[in-house]
Amino acid sequence: MHKHRPSNKPMSRRELLATCGNGFGSVALMGLLGSLPFGNKLMATPSLVSDPRVPHFVPKARSIIFLYMDGGISQVDSFDPKPRLAKENGQSPYDKFEVETTQFNNIGKILKSPWDFKQYGESGMWVSDLFPHIATCVDDIAMIRSMTSEFPEHTNANYFLHTGSGIQGRPSMGAWVTYGLGSENQNLPGYVVLDGGLTPPGGLDNFKNGFLPATYQASVLQPKEIPLANVIPNESQEAQLAKMKYLNRLDNNLLNKIGQPDQVEAAINNYELAYKMQSSVPELSNFKDESKITKQLYGLESDDPHCRHYGAQCLLARRLVERGVRFIELTCPNTGHDRWDQHSNLKKGHEDNAHAVDQPIAGLLKDLKARGLLEDTLVVFAGEFGRTPFAQGKDGRDHNPSAFSIWLAGAGIAAGTVYGRTDEYGYKVIEDKTSFHDLHATMLHLLGMDHERLTYRFSGRDIRLTDVHGRVIKGVLS
Secondary structure (H helix, E strand, C coil), rough: CCCCCCCCCCCCCHHHHHHHCCCCHHHHHHHHCCCCCCCCCCCCCCCCCCCCCCCCCCCCEEEEEEEECCCCCCCCHCCCCCCHHHHCCCCCCCHHHCCCCCCCCCCCEECEEECEEEEECCCCEEEECCCCCCCHHHHHHHEEEEEEECCCCCCHHHHHHHCCCCCCCCCCCHHHHHHHHHCCCCCCCCCEEECCCCCCCHHHHCCCCCCCCCCCEEEEECCCCCCCCCCCCCCCCCHHHHHHHHHHHHHHHHHHHHCHHHHHHHHHHHHHHHHHHHHHHHCCCCCCCCHHHHHHHHCCCCHHHHHHHHHHHHHHHHHHHHCCEEEEEEEEECCCCCCCCCCCHHHHHHHHHHHHHHHHHHHHHHHHHHHHCCCHHEEEEEEEEECCEECCCCCCCEEECCCEEEEEEEEEECEEEHHHCCCCCCCCCEEEEEHHEEEEEHCCCCCCCCCCEEEEEEECCECCCCCCCCCCCCCHEC
């Protein structure tokens, strides 16, 4: 006996399939499975589950690639040169400025950068010798030297970077993007994290859906021949279809009894997507059709195995963009150091990390540009905070949330721009201070979404990625 359903309540697609007779649910399932591009390389059309949604205004970007520099890369050793550090190297910072408490509070002397800075491109942007390949792309980059965080500790800072909140349990920016815009490919997730080998402090909650429906959480892939466990079927298509039909009947019976809870809806969506990924994911990760020149560009023939690994991530990110995936995040490779978190041995740690990511990132930017994809792809390079201009101990740098550099490239970005300024030591922001709320607002703006209007009702109020903060950083927009 069906429960009485109010006549004024809209009927969902699932309820329609559950209550209609004449095998209509099976017809819909066969239509879904029959549209799969088995054995070919055609891009799939949008699905009923995750149709692209109309943005608030005309977007500049269709997709985002987020290059996550886990651990906190040093701004004064990468993109924000400070000659005064060299002049006062070895002197006490207490004699020069007010020193705030740091994470470990092991305050050493002022520490000059071990790397030289040079100007590159028509823009004359300064980049250190850490990044000789990215330096060749500066005329496609907008550098923000005035980013700040509210948290000096990795876990909370990571949550703040990814979710706009320093506490666990909020939706990640990738989840918000796919919630707001849907997906352009019915055979792949809208939000993908490419696992470089290191799980950041805070764990997978950095990439979760929070209180949004589970459909919007990240799918984690690895940059290898089989990027996802159990994606290769071990039984016939006929056997799988029979199981799918049976699951469909069970799910619809359950929905008819209990209504339409997000957990069950998400589970059904994930079953469908998992089936479709069996055809799309192996093709996605097969680089046989990529030219030797392309593979060299990404560093896939490098002597450094970490460079090859990150190069595969970057190439996979480009292939995901080509297939309409909305949000792709790359995590750092394991080079044998604690990410970019060099509390000691700064020179060796930063050099190894930079060597692993520099060529692949530059290759990604150049390849996207050559294929016309950079025009509607936003690339973001950021860590959770920066480092101190003085040493921790003798040869490390502690956390500094008060000033650090990030950069953006691609869709809607004012290429060759430097925005914001820090003091003579790179310690504090003195001009055009920005926060991750502002970064999130800018990313959503380039995707055609007003961050104040992208909300979800939870716990009795409308919640958004930027909370009650955030402004679009217009100085980096074209």
